Amino acid sequence: MTQGDVLVRAKSLEVHFPLPAPGPFRSSPGAVRAVDGVDLEIFRGETLGLVGESGCGKSTLGNALLRLVEPTGGAVEFDGTDVTGMPARELRALRRRTAMVFQDPFASLDPRFTVGESIGEPLVIHGLHRGRERRRARVSELMEIVGLNPDLRNRYPHEFSGGQRQRVGIARALAGEPDFIVCDEPIASLDVSVQAQVVNLLVRLQRELGLTYLFVSHDLAAVRQVADRVAVMYLGRVVEIGDGVAVGDEPQHPYTEALVSAVPVPVPERERVRERIVLQGDIPSPTNPPSGCRFRTRCPRVFEPCPDHDPVLQPVGSRQEAACHLHGVTG
Amino acid sequence: MSIEESAETPPVTRQHRPRWLETLTLLARNPLAIAAVVVLAGLVFAALLAESIVPRDDIFTPDIANRLQAPSGEHWFGTDELGRDVFARVLAGAEVSLRVGAVAVGISLTAGVVVGLLAGYFGRWVDDTLMRVMDVLFAFPALLMAIAVLAILGAGSTNAMIAIGIVYTPIFARITRASVLSVREEVYVRAARSAGAGNVRIIVRHVLPNVTAPIIVQTSISLAFAILSEAALSFVGLGTQPPDPSWGRMLSEGRGFIEQAWWMAVFPGAAIFVTVLAFNVLGDALRDVLDPRQRSAMKGVGA
Amino acid sequence: MSPVLSVRDLRVAFRTGGGLARVVNGVDFDVEPGETLAIVGESGSGKSVTSLAVLGLLPQAVTEVHGSAVFDGDELIGRSEEHLRRVRGAGIGMVFQDPMTSLNPVLTVGRQIAEALQAHEKASDRAVRTRAAELLGEVGIPDPQGRLRAYPHQLSGGMRQRVMIAIALAGNPQVLIADEATTALDVTVQAQILELIERLQGEHGMAVVWITHDLGVVAGIADHVIVMYAGRCVEEAAVDDLYSRPSHPYTRGLLSSLPLLDDPRSARERDPLTTMPGLPPDPVALPEGCAFYPRCAYRLDDRCKTEVPPLAPVAAAAENHRAATFYRIDAADEPEGQR
Numbered sequence: 001m002t003q004g005d006v007l008v009r010a011k012s013l014e015v016h017f018p019l020p021a022p023g024p025f026r027s028s029p030g031a032v033r034a035v036d037g038v039d040l041e042i043f044r045g046e047t048l049g050l051v052g053e054s055g056c057g058k059s060t061l062g063n064a065l066l067r068l069v070e071p072t073g074g075a076v077e078f079d080g081t082d083v084t085g086m087p088a089r090e091l092r093a094l095r096r097r098t099a100m101v102f103q104d105p106f107a108s109l110d111p112r113f114t115v116g117e118s119i120g121e122p123l124v125i126h127g128l129h130r131g132r133e134r135r136r137a138r139v140s141e142l143m144e145i146v147g148l149n150p151d152l153r154n155r156y157p158h159e160f161s162g163g164q165r166q167r168v169g170i171a172r173a174l175a176g177e178p179d180f181i182v183c184d185e186p187i188a189s190l191d192v193s194v195q196a197q198v199v200n201l202l203v204r205l206q207r208e209l210g211l212t213y214l215f216v217s218h219d220l221a222a223v224r225q226v227a228d229r230v231a232v233m234y235l236g237r238v239v240e241i242g243d244g245v246a247v248g249d250e251p252q253h254p255y256t257e258a259l260v261s262a263v264p265v266p267v268p269e270r271e272r273v274r275e276r277i278v279l280q281g282d283i284p285s286p287t288n289p290p291s292g293c294r295f296r297t298r299c300p301r302v303f304e305p306c307p308d309h310d311p312v313l314q315p316v317g318s319r320q321e322a323a324c325h326l327h328g329v330t331g
Numbered sequence: 332m333s334i335e336e337s338a339e340t341p342p343v344t345r346q347h348r349p350r351w352l353e354t355l356t357l358l359a360r361n362p363l364a365i366a367a368v369v370v371l372a373g374l375v376f377a378a379l380l381a382e383s384i385v386p387r388d389d390i391f392t393p394d395i396a397n398r399l400q401a402p403s404g405e406h407w408f409g410t411d412e413l414g415r416d417v418f419a420r421v422l423a424g425a426e427v428s429l430r431v432g433a434v435a436v437g438i439s440l441t442a443g444v445v446v447g448l449l450a451g452y453f454g455r456w457v458d459d460t461l462m463r464v465m466d467v468l469f470a471f472p473a474l475l476m477a478i479a480v481l482a483i484l485g486a487g488s489t490n491a492m493i494a495i496g497i498v499y500t501p502i503f504a505r506i507t508r509a510s511v512l513s514v515r516e517e518v519y520v521r522a523a524r525s526a527g528a529g530n531v532r533i534i535v536r537h538v539l540p541n542v543t544a545p546i547i548v549q550t551s552i553s554l555a556f557a558i559l560s561e562a563a564l565s566f567v568g569l570g571t572q573p574p575d576p577s578w579g580r581m582l583s584e585g586r587g588f589i590e591q592a593w594w595m596a597v598f599p600g601a602a603i604f605v606t607v608l609a610f611n612v613l614g615d616a617l618r619d620v621l622d623p624r625q626r627s628a629m630k631g632v633g634a
Numbered sequence: 635m636s637p638v639l640s641v642r643d644l645r646v647a648f649r650t651g652g653g654l655a656r657v658v659n660g661v662d663f664d665v666e667p668g669e670t671l672a673i674v675g676e677s678g679s680g681k682s683v684t685s686l687a688v689l690g691l692l693p694q695a696v697t698e699v700h701g702s703a704v705f706d707g708d709e710l711i712g713r714s715e716e717h718l719r720r721v722r723g724a725g726i727g728m729v730f731q732d733p734m735t736s737l738n739p740v741l742t743v744g745r746q747i748a749e750a751l752q753a754h755e756k757a758s759d760r761a762v763r764t765r766a767a768e769l770l771g772e773v774g775i776p777d778p779q780g781r782l783r784a785y786p787h788q789l790s791g792g793m794r795q796r797v798m799i800a801i802a803l804a805g806n807p808q809v810l811i812a813d814e815a816t817t818a819l820d821v822t823v824q825a826q827i828l829e830l831i832e833r834l835q836g837e838h839g840m841a842v843v844w845i846t847h848d849l850g851v852v853a854g855i856a857d858h859v860i861v862m863y864a865g866r867c868v869e870e871a872a873v874d875d876l877y878s879r880p881s882h883p884y885t886r887g888l889l890s891s892l893p894l895l896d897d898p899r900s901a902r903e904r905d906p907l908t909t910m911p912g913l914p915p916d917p918v919a920l921p922e923g924c925a926f927y928p929r930c931a932y933r934l935d936d937r938c939k940t941e942v943p944p945l946a947p948v949a950a951a952a953e954n955h956r957a958a959t960f961y962r963i964d965a966a967d968e969p970e971g972q973r
Binding site (some may be wrong): 066068088092093094095096098099100102103104107108109110111112121122125126169172175176 | 517518519521522523524525526527528529532537540541
């Protein structure tokens with residue numbers, strides 16, 4: 001993979017959700033800083049895994065890259081074009097080249113659409129495969145690609161299982177032949193025995209169609225299975241990013257280290273002897289993040305510079321970057 | 332080929348039937364709902380065929396010789412102070428009542444749903460502006476508002492339709508807006524947007540079809556209120572004008588003769604009562620079968 | 635030692651619009667004092683319904699429950715609500731998946747713990763308050779006195795789950811049933827809760843029934859495991875035996891379909907995950923023979939299609955490791971096309 005070919009780039013991206021004012025004549029008490037200064041590059045043809053715990057801003061980041069949530073600061077570039085200020089009409093046209101697979105396959109399909117209509121909707125919107133017969137053929141082809149029987153195209157979503165609905169969602173995402181797909185927790189709502197089917201399907205499609213993925217998940221083991229590179233988020237920031245093997249096996253940020261150690265492994269003898277790093281306390285409020293390093297309130301290795309200096313991502317070794325003062329004080 | 336290709340299995344199909352058919356099946360389990368549908372179907376039938384069933388003369392032409400006759404084999408509901416057949420006039424009144432009700436509700440349905448969709452979907456200043464106007468309309472007592480509108484437009488059944496339509500618009504707007512507020516947050520709406528759908532497409536294809544259930548219920552109940560309102564407006568002389576038959580007008584005219592000819596007031600009154608009751612019962616039954624929580628409970632118990 | 639909870643031939647069916655849904659179809663297990671039994675299965679396997687049936691928490695109007703569940707020498711199935719209420723809490727405590735919906739949003743945390751305490755013994759308000767604060771401290775909530783006045787929405791998910799555990803502990807139960815208790819939590823918070831339950835188990839000597847779909851969690855906490863599929867126990871074993879020698883094709887399929895965190899290969903170098911085709915059966919229309927037959931990679935012959943395989947020892951030497959399959963899997967004997 002040539003590292004030079006950037007498909008999606010986030011520059012100091014911010015998404016702040018203002019809190020509602022407590023009364024008509026009072027000012028807003030601040031904002032939830034869901035994404036708070038993220039720089040990120042996603043290379044053409046790769047899968048970037050994005051992990052973190054609930055509330056870290058990973059889903060918001062995925063949505064902001066597609067402008068499904070409006071960034072409040074910074075910029076997003078898609079294939080060299082700044083999309084942040086792009087007018088609505090141009091943006092809608094650009095959406096043929098991007099797509100999203102959602103977490104909840106029950107909620108992401110319109111209950112009043114047949115699965116064929118759902119899959120074909122992007123074709124209608126972008127005027128692709130015009131004509132009823134041609135569109136029907138394309139929908140059948142898409143259903144076959146994701147392993148669904150095309151004869152089921154006139155059925156409604158409630159007649160399908162979760163895994164099958166997720167296949168419908170994936171077929172819809174593929175309809176416009178996109179370059180970039182954000183997979184937002186695509187297996188989190190599925191049963192264990194179905195998760196593997198969907199993971200394999202996503203990986204196979206990526207390889208065959210040369211897609212670029214942002215794979216957002218809280219499941220580090222699943223991310224390791226699909227992602228070439230992994231980014232770890234904490235409280236609106238990317239704290240570590242790099243090669244999937246390196247981040248998984250030799251985490252350089254104490255938070256990644258704790259996250260990796262907390263993932264239960266299905267091997268009893270290893271689980272029994274494992275030294276778990278149990279983090280104390282809860283994630284601080286993203287409205288008012290701690291000064292300096294955001295992780296310092298829970299970090300087992302906190303030291304003097306942490307409260308005063310906000311660490312920036314810096315290379316650690318050749319395969320990853322981490323934002324931690326243990327690798328030299330920054331910020 | 333990996334094994335996942337063989338993941339193909341028939342879907343879990345415990346219910347193949349389309350949703351509307353299932354709704355009707357559930358509705359048919361409720362005897363009250365069936366009774367209401369039968370009554371309403373009879374009324375519509377009567378309204379459509381009134382003029383061919385009963386001679387026009389019976390409705391309009393005075394026959395002073397036969398005035399104020401009690402119900403008999405010849406005049407089932409008796410005759411009024413001008414000797415006109417009350418049965419014929421009640422039947423013809425059905426046409427007036429249902430037409431005024433349907434047109435009035437049609438007006439408020441259309442206006443209210445459009446307002447509710449726009450306010451709910453776009454939010455912010457669109458919502459504030461539209462809903463404040465609705466609040467102003469809603470703040471007046473309904474009948475007083477209708478009387479005020481008729482005072483401006485002049486009395487008559489066409490204007491009564493418009494007046495009643497305006498009065499009930501805020502109800503539809505509020506109900507639509509409330510449903511839109513929850514539907515617009517649905518993931519499938521975000522999914523459509525992520526595929527490049529514009530606002531018009533999202534509103535027409537995704538939002539509107541998913542907010543119909545409460546609107547259908549409200550339509551049924553509003554028909555009852557609209558017919559009642561028409562009767563009330565005609566009663567005070569602002570709705571349907573003589574000699575056209577209208578239940579409200581007949582009730583009002585019959586009031587003066589209540590001691591000599593009870594049938595002049597009782598039969599139109601009963602017609603209003605039965606019609607309003609039927610629409611209300613149907614509305615309640617629809618509410619039950621269209622509410623997803625009620626629906627699954629009903630399916631469970633009904634086995 | 636005799637088991638503290640003993641379930642025999644438990645059967646549960648729901649009357650639904652589509653017909654009788656047979657959700658639990660003859661489950662047996664024993665919970666020994668102080669041990670951790672894990673019940674593993676996917677959604678619809680009947681794992682949660684089993685525990686709800688034992689405690690009489692299923693809607694009676696649409697449920698049929700048969701079989702036996704003996705707690706501390708006392709039959710629970712078919713007993714009065716009043717009797718079961720005494721058992722819940724004092725004998726068997728329960729922690730559910732979603733701590734937000736299990737807690738009453740309009741009552742303070744202290745009030746809810748106090749209610750649980752007063753349900754079992756009369757005590758002065760002061761004593762109850764002291765004990766409630768003690769319990770909060772015991773489950774690792776900082777500033778327990780202050781937190782008594784907190785409302786559930788003011789607490790994080792992990793803290794709410796700790797409160798639920800405190801409520802479950804209020805009656806000093808002999809058995810704690812945790813139904814997907816960490817599923818809604820983040821992994822780092824899950825680690826905290828797992829550690830907490832382990833510590834409490836050591837201190838109180840209670841048995842824990844851990845109901846989950848997560849084989850990773852089970853590996854770390856369980857002594858004994860039963861695997862459920864379509865309302866039946868398809869395999870049971872001590873935890874080490876189950877993971878080192880999974881003997882039912884379903885257990886094998888589940889274990890090998892999990893992505894491994896510490897596989898040193900990169901994503902591009904890895905093989906696709908092993909998958910099981912298809913879906914669990916519809917409980918309204920269970921297959922006649924083995925419920926796993928349509929998805930089974932090892933399926934033998936017509937016997938699987940017509941006969942339900944009994945739960946039997948996997949080998950003469952392993953009396954406590956039992957699997958409900960006609961096929962005896964040898965480690966070397968992989969079916970074709972699995973990878």
